[in-house]
Amino acid sequence: MTGIVLGIGNSSLLFAPKGTAFDPSETIELVDPEAPHVSVFDLSVLRGDGIFEATTVWKGFPVSLENHLRRLVTSAAMTDLPEPNVDAFTAAVQKVIDAYDDPEPGPMLRILVSRGFDPTTGVGANKSHLPSVWIFLDGKGLLHELTPLTMISLSRGYASDVTAKAPWLLNGAKTLSYAISQSEHRLCGRRGIGDSIQYTTDGFTLECPNSSIVAQYGDTFVTPDPRIGILNGTSQREMFAWALQEGKKTEYKKLPLAELREADALFMTHGGWVIPVRELDGKAYEVDMPMVEAVNDAMHTGRTRELALTIGPSGDYEF
């Protein structure tokens, strides 16, 4: 039984120009997950320098994979990495999924792209300058639960126009530098809180340390416009697709935290799951578990897949 599958990507194929022919079996080499495979002189270790994506593979179906790989391409462009070849990454992910053989139906998939060996070190100086790629599927780690969450809001320290003014801060890129997210999670853990929602110094809602937030007002589902400098949520787009299929309304907007707090219901979305929120900053929210289960089921069975690819903010955005 193989409950953890790890592969080392073949970067010459994974970053080959779009349209390059490749043998799918050559895109990734499966290796022993228990062994070390990363150099100390890799920039992921030295500088948290790289990008990643994570989702659930539900009974063999990688949830939102296309949107995850599109976002990986966006993160690569924002961080000056070579462009990932989406077809080759898709083949590599499939090879990892094919090797998984465990009764757990929803293992976590993680795609890691490091900038590679640090060329300013002696070890890295003469190595390939291609990124390092690792992809794993893990059915033996902590998996998502639908238990309704308590949340608090935390300042992210930035104003809502920071991304327009200082793009070098990489807001909106999914980098490996997650020290602040980890710190926020530890803070929540100490206080017995499930997770946090970040907001700007001028009072607008951002995102959670490793997830997105969706607010429900009657029949309308609202999420912060990613152009404020947050990730374009993948599970959030699946949820919007579900809402549209159900005849409900969706909206991207610059969302004041005060307005978020006035929602009828709140949802944290990430990694192929929509998780209900039962409390934010001490205020209680309705939890409709049958609806939550319906959204997750729609996402996991591929019902929202096609429509989710078309969803995103549109029109002008005022910073």
Add this chain to the structure above:
Amino acid sequence: MTGIVLGIGNSSLLFAPKGTAFDPSETIELVDPEAPHVSVFDLSVLRGDGIFEATTVWKGFPVSLENHLRRLVTSAAMTDLPEPNVDAFTAAVQKVIDAYDDPEPGPMLRILVSRGFDPTTGVGANKSHLPSVWIFLDGKGLLHELTPLTMISLSRGYASDVTAKAPWLLNGAKTLSYAISQSEHRLCGRRGIGDSIQYTTDGFTLECPNSSIVAQYGDTFVTPDPRIGILNGTSQREMFAWALQEGKKTEYKKLPLAELREADALFMTHGGWVIPVRELDGKAYEVDMPMVEAVNDAMHTGRTRELALTIGPSGDYEF
């Protein structure tokens, strides 16, 4: 000839309570630098979650090592890591230095402390919860030069009171999450600029992506007070020690960028070096190379070592 020395720390000794007896040779195991030694499931790789220090070892003398290890202890406390045992780390560093045998007199020393295996992964779940430690000495990578630098200023996106208001952002901790620093360096590289200086949205000087800034006004050397949420510079403290030894004055202050620009001379300090600045945002500065060489010489030969241990900001600080 061994120009690159890498060791894997013995975390049970390196995080033992202060005063615990240990065999210095057991503090670290020297390994092949060309081989991979890090798990994909280590939090340094997955989340840039850890802390580090870097300095120069000049002819066998690790510059500012005590202040680097004190700062490592501070970063560990800020990030909820166990307290590093400074004596054991000192022994481990010495073992790495003893194994170095190369004509290059000034290799770079790096001390990396990762939070260790991610306990939420299947591979990490049953592993030690102690941090992972790697220490290396590298005489074959890019080494520091004293060539005067051109610099630009870049907004860090934060106001000067962010650290008081949002300590979970970890400003002032030297974490492995350096994606923004790397981004700023790439931006400088594209523009043909040597390095950058970060400032707050309300116009105060912070630090450089991986160094500190010192301004000279006549006989007074000034640097931003680290309580604004920046690192307590190690080489900067050596420079202040040199200045005091030479009968000059030193000052920590909340330093407006506009005032920094009015300096007679500017210095970027890091990793055991003081490097002169010849231009900031297009304005030219005096470069006194004999003085720069004297400061570096004082630091490298240990003349400023004792005094540097006593230097730091004092009194109240207004956020």
